[in-house]
Amino acid sequence: MAITIAQVEQVARLAKLQFDSEEKKRMAEQLNLIVDYVEKLNELDTSEVAPTAHILNLTNVLREDSVEPSLSPEEVLQNAPRQNNSHFSVPRVIKEL
Amino acid sequence: MAERARQKAGEVDARVAAGEAGSLAGTILAVKDLIVMKGGRVTCGSRILADFVSPYDATVVERLEAQDAVIIAKTNMDEFAMGSSNENSHFGAVRNPHDRQRVPGGSSGGSCAAVAAGMVTAALGSDTGGSIRQPAAFCGVVGLKPTYGRVSRYGLVAFASSFDQIGPIAQTVQDAGDLFRAMAGHDPKDSTSAQLAVPVLDEHSGEKIKGLRIGLPKEYFADGLAADIRTAIDQLVARLAADGAEIVDVSLPHTEYAIAAYYIITTAEASSNLARYDGARYGYRAEQSDSLEEMYVRSRSEGFGEEVKRRIMLGTYVLSAGYYDAYYRKAQQVRTLVRRDFEQAFTVCDCLLTPTTPTTAFKLGEKTADPLNMYLSDVYTVSVNLAGLPAMSVPCGVDSANLPLGVQIIGNAFDETTVLKLGRHIEQSRVER
Secondary structure, three states: OOOOHHHHHHHHHHHOOOOOHHHHHHHHHHHHHHHHHHHHHHHOOOOOOOOOOOOOOOOOOOOOOOOOOOOOHHHHHOOOOOEEOOEEOOOOOOOOO | OHHHHHHHHHHHHHHHHOOOOOOOOOOEEEEEOOEOOOOOEOOOOOHHHOOOEOOOOOHHHHHHHHOOOEEEEEEOOOHHHOOOOOOOOOOOOOOEOOEOOEOOOOOOHHHHHHHHOOOOOEEEEEOOOOOOHHHHHHHOOEEEEOOOOOEOOOOEOOOOOOOOOEEEEEOOHHHHHHHHHHHEOOOOOOOOOOOOOOOOOOOOOOOOOOOOEEEEEHHHHOOOOOHHHHHHHHHHHHHHHHOOOEEEEEOOOOHHHHHHHHHHHHHHHHHHHHHHOOOOOOOOOOOOOOOHHHHHHHHHHHHOOHHHHHHHHHHHHHHOOOOHHHHHHHHHHHHHHHHHHHHHHOOOOOEEEEEOOOOOOOEOOOOOOOHHHHHHHHOOOHHHHHHOOOEEEEEEEEOOOOOEEEEEEEEOOOOHHHHHHHHHHHHHHHHHO
C-alpha cells in the first residue's frame, strides 16, 4: 500500500508541516521504504495479544491537591517570542470582514 | 553556565574543607543538551529551541549537585535525540575522538565523545532506543540505561515518553554506578517514576560472579554481526565461564520485529510530544505570518530538521484514521511479545550478555542518505527500551581497525545491581589481563 504525494500532503496538514514539491517526493519515497519495512509485523498473529501502552502498569497516580510554589508569570513568559500585558501574543485569529 | 559551575566548585571546596563533602565531590560532569538547567540554554540540537532558556532545573541536576557534582557543559546531540550518528544536530556533527572521520554514535554522541576524550569525569545522556549504549560502545566508554521509571524524567525534554530514560556515561563502571545511585529514586514531579527503594548493595563489594547465570540470546549473534565483535565477545564469554559464571543459551524470538515496532510507537509518541513546538509560547517563531495557522506551519517547518520532520510525519501517519489499528495498535501488541520474550529468558538466567552494536563506529556521511539503514544500526539496543529493562554497554576491546567495541549487559526490571556487578567484573578482568 504505497503512500502517495496526496497522502503526504494530507499527513503534513495534520502535522502542521509544509514541504516543497521536491521534499514531498522524497518524503513519499522514504516513508514508503519505512512503511514497507514495518509491514513485517503482519507476519505475526497478534489477535490474542493485549497491547502494551506502558511498561509500568501504573494507573491514576494521585496526590493531595495542595498549593505549592510554581513559576512566576515573568518566568513563564521569559521565552515568549512576543508578549503583551502578561499574555502570549500571536497573529490575529479573527478575520476582518 | 560557567558562572554556575565556578560557584558550585567554590561551595564544594568549602564542603570538602569542612569534611562535609557529598558522594560526588570531585566529579566534573557534562549534561546532554535536552536536560534543563535553570538559567541555561537547552537547545535539544534544534533550531526551534536554539535560544530557549530554562526557568527551572531537572530533578537529576538537583540530585547530582546535591551530592557535589560540578556541571561544566552541555553536550551536542542528534536533534530531539532522533539519530544514531550525531549528524542530525542543527549545530553540526560530533566526531569520534578515536577517529575523527567516524561518527561517535547517537543520539548522546556529544556526551560520549566528551567522556572518551577525557574532557569530563562523566556525563548524562538519555536513551530511547540505544542513545546512551550505542555511542558508549562507539566511543569506548561505559553507558547505563536504567530501568524505565528508575530515574525521574522531570526536566528531560520528551521524545517518546514511554521509552525515554536518563542515564550516566562514564569512564568506569564504578563512576556510572555512583551517578546512577545519586540520580535514582521516586520523584513526585514525575508520576511515572517508580516508588521503589534504590538498591544500596553496590557492585564493588568484591562479590564474585560465581554461579551467576548469564544468558546468550542467539538472535543477537546471527548474521550481520561483525566478525571482530563476535570474536571479542566469544573470548569474554569463555573468561566469564572460567570465572565461574554459568552460561545459558536463550532465545528472544521476536527480536527481528523490535525495530519495526519501535519506530511505529516512538514516532507516534514523538508526533504528539513535538506538537508543543508551535512558535506561540517559546522557541522559534516565523515572523510576518498572516494567520495563526501560517505561524504554526512555518515555525515548525523552518525550525525542525529533516529527520525530526520525517519522524513526525511517520508518527502522524500511523496514528491517523484508518491506519491506527494496522500500525500503532499492532506495534503495541508486538511490544507485549517482546516483553514476554525477556520474561521467559529471565526464568532461566539472571542477566543477558550481547554485543551492543553490530559494527564499530561508521564513517560520517555513510548512512545519512538511507534512514532505514541508519535505524537498523540500533538492532541490538531497541528491544530493551520496548521492555523497559536496564542495560549497560561496557568496553570490550577494539576491532582490527583499533576502534572500540562494546558488550551489552541486560538486566531484569529494577535489577541494575546485577548489571553493574557483572560490568564491574568485566572491566576488572580486562584491567588484570
